[in-house]
Amino acid sequence: MDETAFPPSPFDRLIATEWVPSEPGRAVARIAMRDELRQPMGILHGGVMASLVESVCSMATAKEVFSENRVAMGQNISVNFLRPVSSGGIEVRAEAVHRGRMTWVWRADVLDSDGRTCAVAQMTIAVREAPDGVDLEELARAAASPQEEPGR
Numbered sequence: 001m002d003e004t005a006f007p008p009s010p011f012d013r014l015i016a017t018e019w020v021p022s023e024p025g026r027a028v029a030r031i032a033m034r035d036e037l038r039q040p041m042g043i044l045h046g047g048v049m050a051s052l053v054e055s056v057c058s059m060a061t062a063k064e065v066f067s068e069n070r071v072a073m074g075q076n077i078s079v080n081f082l083r084p085v086s087s088g089g090i091e092v093r094a095e096a097v098h099r100g101r102m103t104w105v106w107r108a109d110v111l112d113s114d115g116r117t118c119a120v121a122q123m124t125i126a127v128r129e130a131p132d133g134v135d136l137e138e139l140a141r142a143a144a145s146p147q148e149e150p151g152r
Helices: 010-014 046-068 136-144
Strands: 018-020 026-032 070-081 089-099 103-112 117-129
Touching: 010 046, 026 046, 046 070, 046 089, 046 103, 046 117, 070 103
Parallel strands: none
Antiparallel strands: 018 026, 026 089, 070 117, 089 103, 103 117
């Protein structure tokens, strides 16, 4: 499936993920700081950093295994927070260090707007056959179509 046809997840829409084109085995995405993403001390919530790492690695793996009728999902994540982020935003740069049949492992750096490393992460992605009867192409088309917001 080509880059433009692969739909973003609803969660990535929620946190306003900006996907940066990258080569196979690498993935880059950014988000801007918003008040809704802060923890009580005013800094970017660590869960937001971890969630962006998971999104980046899952989406990059899914794009590479989709044509084989396989799906990708987060299996394990470890994030070490090194520096708080209080303004600007973050960028996650991830690289696949293992691309197995059933498991992919990614190493990711979370950088602030000044290019300083704020967190380092390792993400394991499970890769499985799509469930019997599931048409991945149809799911992708449905996910890419405009969704009506609840209550409208």
